[in-house]
Amino acid sequence: AQTVTQSQPEMSVQEAETVTLSCTYDTSENNYYLFWYKQPPSRQMILVIRQEAYKQQNATENRFSVNFQKAAKSFSLKISDSQLGDTAMYFCAFFQGAQKLVFGQGTRLTINP
Amino acid sequence: EAGVTQFPSHSVIEKGQTVTLRCDPISGHDNLYWYRRVMGKEIKFLLHFVKESKQDESGMPNNRFLAERTGGTYSTLKVQPAELEDSGVYFCASSQLLAGVGNEQFFGPGTRLTVL
Numbered sequence: 001a002q003t004v005t006q007s008q009p010e011m012s013v014q015e016a017e018t019v020t021l022s023c024t025y026d027t028s029e030n031n032y033y034l035f036w037y038k039q040p041p042s043r044q045m046i047l048v049i050r051q052e053a054y055k056q057q058n059a060t061e062n063r064f065s066v067n068f069q070k071a072a073k074s075f076s077l078k079i080s081d082s083q084l085g086d087t088a089m090y091f092c093a094f095f096q097g098a099q100k101l102v103f104g105q106g107t108r109l110t111i112n113p
Numbered sequence: 114e115a116g117v118t119q120f121p122s123h124s125v126i127e128k129g130q131t132v133t134l135r136c137d138p139i140s141g142h143d144n145l146y147w148y149r150r151v152m153g154k155e156i157k158f159l160l161h162f163v164k165e166s167k168q169d170e171s172g173m174p175n176n177r178f179l180a181e182r183t184g185g186t187y188s189t190l191k192v193q194p195a196e197l198e199d200s201g202v203y204f205c206a207s208s209q210l211l212a213g214v215g216n217e218q219f220f221g222p223g224t225r226l227t228v229l
Binding site: 004035050101103 | 157
């Protein structure tokens, strides 16, 4: 069974700093997708970034980028120039042909002014 | 375009009572998923509909949970009778039916269920 592990329950940084959230996963499959979702306080969960396993190039979305290490089964999220609006729960998730997302435990990120 | 909506946003019931949660997916999304997050733990898959058919219900905890998707539109998740361990946040998500693609699942705001 696929598993996703986020080892940092909480993180806190100052505004404008760079922060990296860790995620590791376990799978025997070769083709799959990895996601980072963000849930701001009292708001809906939204997709931050997606990585397809067969693509070697790391995905980037504005200030958000990933470091995808397939052999190490690692998928970390880097947030550059962090903003107050980045404060949220961040969930790493795995998606493979079974059509369901497998989530990690989440990391609560707080950006301080 | 309206997003995924869920009703109610909060529900507080007593052990042994029945609760029905509703999810309205994004129009045109054939995939509909239910997930649950118990306090402090990971979000776990409950089941997946493709249109009106249950594609995968391997995550349903037990037979106290019944999910339906009438006519392939909205879905309901009924818990009867509710137990204390059913407390948590129930999320609904929907996505387009595109084969072989890691489609983005769009999430609703969740229903926070508290069983006393």
